[in-house]
Amino acid sequence: AQDMQQGWNKEAVNKPHPGLNWFSSAKFGLFIHWGLYSELGGKWKDSSYYGSGEWIMQRAKAPAGEYAKVAASFNPTGFNAAQWAARAKAAGIKYLVITAKHHEGFSMFDSRVTDFDIVDATPYHKDPMKELADACRKEGLQFGFYYSQFLDWHEPDGGGNNWDFKNRKKDYRQYYQSKSIPQLKELLNNYGPLGIIWFDMPGGLSEQETKQMIDSLKAIQPSCLFSSRVGHGLGDYIDFGDSELPPTPIEGAWESIYTHNDSWGYIRHDMNFKSPAEIIRLLSSVASKGGNLMLNVGPDGKGEWPAYSIKYLEETGKWLQQYGESIYGTTHGIIPAQPWGVTTSKPGKVFLHVWQLPDNGQLRVPGLTARINSVTLLGTAIALPWKQSADETVITLPAEWPDKRNTVIQVEYSGQQPDWSQLR
Template sequence: MKLNSRYIPFFLLCGMLTFGQGQKDYQPAPENIQAREWFKEARFGLFVHWGVYSLLGDGEWVMNNQNIPIDAYEKLPAFFNPIDFNADELVQMAKDAGMKYITITSRHHDGFSMFDTEASTYNIVDSTPYGKDVLKQLADACRKEDIKLFFYYSLLDWHSDDYFPRGRTGTGIPGRGEGEWNKYIAFMKTQLRELLTNYGDIAGIWFDGHWDQKEWDGKKFGKLQVDWHYDEIYKLIHDLQPQCLIGNNHHLAPIEGEDFQMFEKDLPGRNTTGWGTRASDIGQLPLEVCETINGSWGFNLQDRKHKSRKELIHYIVKAAGYGSNLLLNVGPMPNGKIQEEHKASLKEIGKWMRENGETIYGTLAGPVAPTDKMAFTQKGKTIYLHILDQSNTVFLEDFDQKIESIKLFGDQTQLMHHQNEFGLLIRVPENKVDEVDTIVEINLK
């Protein structure tokens, strides 16, 4: 998931001039439109980054970061035997946390496939002592619990010779050969066909790695040096499963054929990372923010940056305040289990969502963009004001909508308020201020 620190937003200036064509004249099917509406209402999902890299306990980019030779990295599958993986438990954990869907890595940048594929023997069924298809197990478990399933799929590949010309990453990995780009495209098509044929209804495909093929001269990014064949790939997906939503983590404005727009470790338009998406490049598609529960995507043994309950709830609220879903990531350990501290965090979030989910699920972005102090969501004529800084007095400047009532969400305490030509003043009793999120329900006439 993470990008080189040099990956600066200059590429956004030229991205649309060099970006490969999408699915021309794409008209989403009725099933797709319906799926988009479901997605917009879901608001919360689980991201799962898992692969043989978890054995090394140093994140999903360990092959690149440590420049591990191809022949050395190929030894890892022989040690990968996640006998403690339990798809039913994973799905139940997500459901109890209030999540409506799961997105899991089917193949990451290291090129190892976490599913049974005929395109290569470099996969969890053919190359590990475990010998079972974890995606099949997860698909079956999701179906039983009515949790929708998305597949993350890496466009870039540090293992395949046919991923040539090489991109900007993985250039220091010994043993990489030269192959044929069109064979690599054919390989991806084969795998995508398998993913959309062998696992039942799939809610979406989550692409990543487009940015690897941007030319870099040391100062700025130039043109895209390959044709990703998005016109063919996107059409293939929609032909096989019309409802399947396509997203691409390219950090650009959406292109034809995409069904939702994603933002990595950034709220929509914020671009605090320096390589995110500008506010001007936000389209009209459903939105999704992805973020880690600690500081890493894949399992990292030394990562101690576990986000607090308060931080995680605030991220859910702010994302919803932008009209966006939050896709919260965990990285399973090599044995297939989720770290206990992450399970505990998700359990706490689930409790909060059961009590306050009405202010998140099925809402639209509120009338004012979120800040660190407050966020707004809206459902019909009800505006939910989330006070995030423990203030008991809030002034909403220029708020001129006609009010029917203002009360605390939950216990329905009527709140003192005053409205004039300058705005709306709301006071919350000090003993009613919540340490994480004080939610005020503003009902309009």
Template sequence: MKNSKHKTSDRMQWFQEARFGISLHFGLYTIPARGEWVRSSERMTVDEYQKYFDSFNPDKDCCREWAKLAKKAGAKYCVLTTKHHDGFCLFDTKLSEYSSINSPAKRDIVKEYVEACREEGLKVGLYYSLVDWHHPDYPAFGDRQHPLRHDPDSKERDKNCVWEKYLEYMHGQVMELMSNYGKIDLMVFDFSYWDFIGEKWNASELVRKIRKLQPDILINDRLGCEAIKEANPPAYVGDYDQSEQDIPREPVKNKKGENIPWESWFTVNNSWCFDPNDRNFKTPSNIIRALVNCVSKGGNLLLNMSPDAKGHINRPTVELLENVGAWLDKNGESIYGCRIADFAKPEWGRFTQKGNILYAHLFEQVVGHVNLPGMRGAVKDGRLLANGTEVIICDYWNPGIQTFDSPDDIFFNIGKPTAFTFPLPDRSDTVIRVELTDEKEKKMLKEEYQEDFKTSIRRVPF
């Protein structure tokens, strides 16, 4: 068991250092541009949906456009929808005619995407839907979301469904993805529901086959329902937990109380696939603070962008990601490779940490100097991460007269006098790089502060 845990930890290392990824939802549903669930929400038949297959033809080099933008945004890995719930495949599959190879595009989009990611030095992730509304052996009547769930003819249709045939098809396609595109770093499954969960997918066998072909791959935990949180998880357990459009209020733990790896998955606006009418884009500050929030709790952020029907990314998305990338160019040290800090979350922002370096992320303008709770003697030096400017580490500005904070607190400010209020250099997130002391240094600094305090209370303040 120890060896198994060690290997899982080794597999996770790059993921927990990367902290930021980009995903892409792209497929036939991009053409109607009314949501990736459009065939379900509008209860389209296969024939009604066929016109999108007959016109699917994205521009060449669109995958390079995606990868270059992801790199510029500061992402370290990407995830592409190889097959969504509608069953359309963006890869060259020998098990179905319903693929981009047989569409007007006549191209293996997954191959182009994988090559583009590698050109940009990005880790490669593949998304694959366990659900398939196109396959004849996937049950429809009464299902939670199948387009034909309310069609009375589906009862008769389902009598001919052979679940084992669908499992053979689904497993076979996953093996194609694991075999035909070189090293794959991440496998993202979507999704389990009702009794379609765990061994209904023959999940243990599926994971065994995946790991035989791709021993270093990471798999999300959606073959089951948060199996990773169980005290004794099943054989098909994933490597990390994953939530959508939500950041947990504290680090994610299993039932033993141990921290587990996790990822929060967000959209740039309110849509997973391209929607020209959705102009509700998040701001760079929204994304930057969400990323910091995730990392401060030991998690990653996967941000989804949506190409249009021709494969291009719209200008608002480009500008948003370029701004996030510009912030990471200056402050990425406080994100990549960072973990949960040894100190509690401050009221004005967040902490991240790497070794003996603590990163103080100021989200809110503080009146006067900024409190570092319980850190008296723990701070050796402080600098603005973006430009290296010294930060003044100080005691309460009016010692011996009044104080409202703990005697173990210390303060800092970006200017003098330290009682003054100076505008934050970066309104999204001003990051202070704080070098921490060791135990010997901490004791010496506490003694120095005590002597300074005795001197200062005898001194006229102005």
């Protein structure tokens, strides 16, 4: 539709920012989509929907008044902030971003701007965001809010709802002034220091107006990062499209976001969860290109996480306990992606993430021309024999392979080593 033509915004100012210190070494974030759509779980009346559960109101063309009634049965008695934060921590996650308001227009926090919020409109009557913000900080995690600043299918003057509010004017400044900006200020004022405001789907404002909005918000918390979908290239770091990974390493701060199954919001009939091996390899792939992975979980209307999300994140965390050194604080791999896997780097070190074992037990690594000092299985004292020649290094792998999903070999070197782009 007309409203959405501005689409993604993958540009960012790429200026120094205090928040980029934690962001750049964090590498692994947790996205949580939670709203009224979580109570619906992909079902509206007699129809079931697959994928993008958070879009169900739009896909079912539900009238705003009728959709709003879902709030009366939204009672997440299973929500447990300490447990959510502890799960994230144990999974090796460093930051958490949760939907404060998605396109459906419902506020998952206590807002004075509207009664269409979790405290006023549901039998729960409490603010889960306050508890979650505190629990995350207790665990040492950065905490942030997703906020859909333009689309709002509940408000006649918000963006996007053209199946219900047909006659609204095409000037969205009123919406920004009366809801988005006041709510963003509430989030920045009432929930302690935020790591990120994760804007989505820009629209309706000029570059000048977007700058003004950003300035008025940055005045409250200067060290909070704004995602690139704030629009007009004015974000602090780059977000690629949903479930999109750049083909080659990218300089600067950026993030790729992925669903765990095939939806952001909870879908009761979606069991297509990425396995621990897939998550671990995805995380390594994103890190090998220099970015952060923010993986999504969609809790249900009771506040319970899907069992597979709990289990698979826990297993990912165990892998990170052993191999985290090859992920956190790394930069993109100096060796380009190989048939056997990917690489990440630290000064004087390259980490070989091996997913595919060569039949003959000989791992071929092209382009390592610096002086190699040691080759070990990461997290162990086990040294591996290697033979370095002008165009490749051949490493002899042990007969016993620790982890078929991804075992990391650490190569320590000294002296000059060309980067991947010079190796092409």
